[in-house]
């Protein structure tokens with residue numbers, strides 16, 4: 001068990017004092033101890049991409065080499081365990097490791113090396129012990145064995161050395177010596193039995209079940225701590241989902257210091273990566289997920305050539321498609337972003353009323369800075385608008401931001417906002433809006449997510465309001481029908497403009513819209529990322 005988890009309640013659903021990363025660091029250093037998949041969808045290749053997608057620094061100690069592709073495993077080679085000892089020592093001697101993900105181990109001897117190494121990791125105050133996520137890989141989806149029979153028994157010895165274990169349903173059954181769970185309640189009951197037996201947190205995964213929902217749950221010895229549902233994606237691109245989940249979880253935990261938050265964020269990201277997997281067109285069997293789909297969407301106009309190529313291809317494919325259909329597609333593409341926002345500690349705490357007053361103040365002060373400039377972006381849209389109706393609409397929006405919205409902030413802040421510095425997050429969002437102001441279609445696409453996502457997230461938050469809620473009056477404003485009507489009108493304008501745009505212009509609009517969506521996530525997260533420590 002890591003030092004971070006030892007401090008926590010119920011064996012570490014939340015670590016005391018924030019993330020496991022050393023103070024002042026924001027990029028967790030994460031080591032994957034796992035096997036290699038040359039086709040890039042699972043194993044250490046998936047781990048490195050997943051860690052990168054979670055904004056971590058990835059490292060690997062290779063336990064085994066496989067010859068596999070999306071259709072199955074052709075061979076497994078386990079190098080001498082002594083060389084794994086050397087790899088682990090080389091990294092440990094030099095680098096402070098914030099989190100470890102353990103995946104395919106291959107043989108009993110390798111399991112023993114990893115057990116000894118975990119036992120040798122620092123305990124105590126001088127160097128923080130890394131968080132340990134164990135994905136007890138036994139059999140690939142293709143049915144091929146990735147751990148020998150002796151290793152299957154030995155891997156149980158690792159359970160007590162991990163903070164979190166992420167077995168799929170067949171692995172859960174093997175670890176307990178029981179039948180594979182046939183439904184979700186049975187899976188949860190088994191996860192709880194495993195958690196109890198080894199005093200460890202278990203992530204129960206519903207990937208192997210049927211139904212519209214793919215549920216996961218964080219389960220402790222006393223039962224379910226949090227359930228995280230996502231729509232089940234109808235796809236064959238699920239190669240490496242278990243590897244990707246566990247390394248993403250380790251990385252996000254290292255940053256957040258809270259397993260539930262880490263699981264919620266990882267699940268939201270993974271669902272979106274699974275959805276995007278088919279478009280990669282890799283292999284003819286079960287293809288990989290697209291770990292970096294969000295990053296690809298985020299940088300299509302300035303990113304690497306390949307990313308631009310994908311975006312241009314998508315924009316080309318949209319030629320002949322109507323504006324409403326195109327905008328519906330952009331909104332569907334933003335589903336992952338919206339789920340990410342719902343999962344943010346700030347949004348969850350605002351919803352349940354536990355948000356620290358200093359985090360709320362930080363958010364309001366940055367939002368006040370943002371609104372002044374957002375009003376300028378809307379005024380610019382008004383200036384560029386081709387019709388009187390659209391000119392009036394954007395001018396009205398600018399007025400609403402400056403008067404209605406800012407008055408509300410002044411009331412909550414107990415006076416005019418203080419003269420605080422623009423945070424990097426707010427600054428980046430405003431830079432994007434200013435850059436988009438060169439032409440009307442791009443600007444309309446860039447300003448839209450602020451309306452739409454705010455209204456969408458707000459709808460769910462408004463439903464949490466009750467009389468005794470400390471932020472009840474604030475939540476009530478999210479239910480404002482006038483704002484909902486303005487959002488509908490803004491979306492209708494976007495649809496009209498997208499409908500009239502050519503392929504290149506559509507590409508720029510899609511990029512501006514997707515980028516603004518990403519800025520929305522960061523904006524809702526910034527009080528926790530940059531703000532004062534919350535209570």
Ligand SMILES: Nc1ncnc2c1ncn2[C@@H]1O[C@H](COP(=O)(O)OP(=O)(O)O)[C@@H](O)[C@H]1O
Nearest residue numbers: 168205206207208214216231232233241242245
């Ligand atoms: N078709 C799917 N749609 C959405 N999520 C899925 C799908 N298949 C798997 N997942 C998710 O991927 C992760 C890995 O799940 P699972 O397939 O159960 O494990 P493994 O890859 O280890 O066999 C879990 O978060 C699970 O909910």
Ligand SMILES: Cc1ncc(COP(=O)(O)OP(=O)(O)O)c(N)n1
Nearest residue numbers: 035042043140141239240241242243
């Ligand atoms: C080298 C290697 N490690 C692990 C796996 C298993 O990957 P996982 O994500 O658990 O699931 P599938 O890819 O089997 O769906 C692997 N195949 N290769």
